[in-house]
Ligand SMILES: Nc1ncnc2c1ncn2[C@@H]1O[C@H](COP(=O)(O)OP(=O)(O)OP(=O)(O)O)[C@@H](O)[C@H]1O
């Protein structure tokens with residue numbers, strides 16, 4: 001009986017381990033090895049930290065890097081700010097009959113691919129787009145303005161893309177929040193603000209953190225939206241990696257950048273967990 | 286006496302269902318007022334209107350003479366203890382209790398002092414840093430009460446707060462709650478479906494049924510002089526017996542009816558309602574007003590024979606379950622544990638009797654098809 005259980009465990013865990021090794025560990029190890037190799041003066045490949053050195057010496061690289069990190073945090077925060085009231089509304093305000101309907105409504109845009117969604121935004125926002133058309137028609141503008149290709153639009157796009165991944169965990173933690181706690185706080189003299197800060201957010205923290213981790217990682221690693229909606233002078237770090245791999249064909253440099261991005265996201269998530277006093281195991285549940 | 290809470294003709298409708306139907310009552314300052322009713326009769330709905338979570342469909346609610354219409358729960362001088370207590374699990378005991386004072390922007394030092402004092406008052410000194418889930422049921426209870434009482438509300442509303450406790454603790458908390466209320470002098474409005482809670486603690490009890498108040502009275506009157514059959518059935522135990530009035534005797538200070546039961550017993554009983562010869566009535570007899578083997582010398586007693594079916598031993602609350610001869614009408618009779626009746630065995634045929642003063646009569650209720 002005892003060995004039977006062990007066999008069950010082995011059968012269950014083997015595909016997981018194989019998957020982790022082949023798809024995650026091997027490429028990462030390979031990338032790491034590539035990243036610490038570079039051509040020396042003689043044109044031979046060998047161990048070198050030159051790839052990493054270049055990152056720190058060339059301002060464009062680390063600036064893009066920092067910009068990507070800060071914008072990703074900003075996007076995560078904005079996504080939370082926008083999604084939290086929506087999730088609260090769906091779980092606590094709307095009658096149960098409409099809850100499912102509203103959730104589906106929010107889910108619907110995600111049935112089409114990200115590319116199509118981004119093009120949707122572009123159709124709305126571009127110079128000859130729908131919004132400009134109407135603004136001019138109603139006399140609010142006399143000449144179309146370019147609303148695409150700036151940071152604000154890019155952030156809008158990123159937040160929009162991320163909302164679902166924040167909404168789902170928030171809905172589930174809010175669902176488990178006992179309404180009478182909110183009522184008790186209200187009865188004891190709580191205002192909307194104090195109820196949110198003292199009752200709702202502390203209760204939802206695990207969901208907020210897990211949603212934030214997913215949104216942050218997806219935003220940090222997003223390529224499409226920053227590339228299509230962002231301005232030409234505001235690069236995203238994934239574009240740098242892409243450029244190294246595809247444009248410059250410098251796989252070693254690209255690997256180093258990829259590795260740095262991995263370290264960055266791990267560090268920021270670790271910091272976030274520390275600040276909110278959450279444990280990764282619990283948050284992911 | 287100052288009236289702390291005045292409810293006048295309050296109605297609450299959910300779509301076309303009337304949960305609370307023209308309820309009126311006043312509660313004087315410092316009183317313990319209970320609302321007693323079966324599950325689903327509208328008690329919580331009524332309390333939520335007083336605390337401001339529901340807006341009444343009609344009628345007015347005044348607290349200390351001030352109309353509460355349109356005033357939200359966080360601005361009303363009343364606090365509500367929820368049916369499930371609703372302690373904040375994300376805070377410790379001290380933070381739970383301090384929550385209300387913090388909302389009033391009290392000074393930290395004042396909050397700390399008041400919290401400590403309040404915890405002492407409810408018998409939990411030094412519990413500030415305990416987590417809510419480390420508390421026992423009774424302790425949670427006290428924290429919930431402390432959390433509301435610290436705000437010094439004009440009226441404290443309690444929604445079946447003892448419901449979740451086990452029997453022993455409930456008995457203890459009943460007495461504690463009453464003592465606490467007397468000490469602090471706050472007006473309590475307490476709702477429950479447990480008649481013993483209501484009778485033990487309250488100055489006045491309102492019996493509620495299907496959204497209406499059937500009777501508002503002192504616990505003693507409620508028990509001795511129920512005004513409706515529902516109150517007679519709901520408050521305390523009662524034997525219900527149908528009968529027909531065969532004659533009426535009017536003396537100076539009371540009216541006595543001769544009645545006949547379907548089993549053929551002929552009794553005399555006093556009555557208060559407007560009844561006439563020939564009317565069908567329901568007769569209610571408390572188990573303790575039925576005497577066992579009464580002394581033959583007491584002439585005024587109504588007497589009848591019973592056959593003991595079983596003895597339900599329950600300490601001071603012991604009963605005899607008996608049948609009328611050649612009938613399946615069951616009657617419960619109190620069995621005093623004075624050893625005097627130790628010889629009674631199931632199957633015995635004995636005499637029982639009751640005094641005409643202890644009969645409670647109502648016109649027969651029309652059976653709703
Ligand atoms: N928000 C609501 N919408 C519709 N009907 C409701 C609502 N709240 C309560 N009711 C109905 O009103 C009636 C009274 O409910 P209420 O909660 O006041 O009962 P209660 O006396 O407190 O019962 P319990 O002792 O079980 O707590 C019930 O039939 C209930 O179904």
Ligand SMILES: [Mg+2]
Nearest residue numbers: 328329368444
């Ligand atoms: Mg209730």
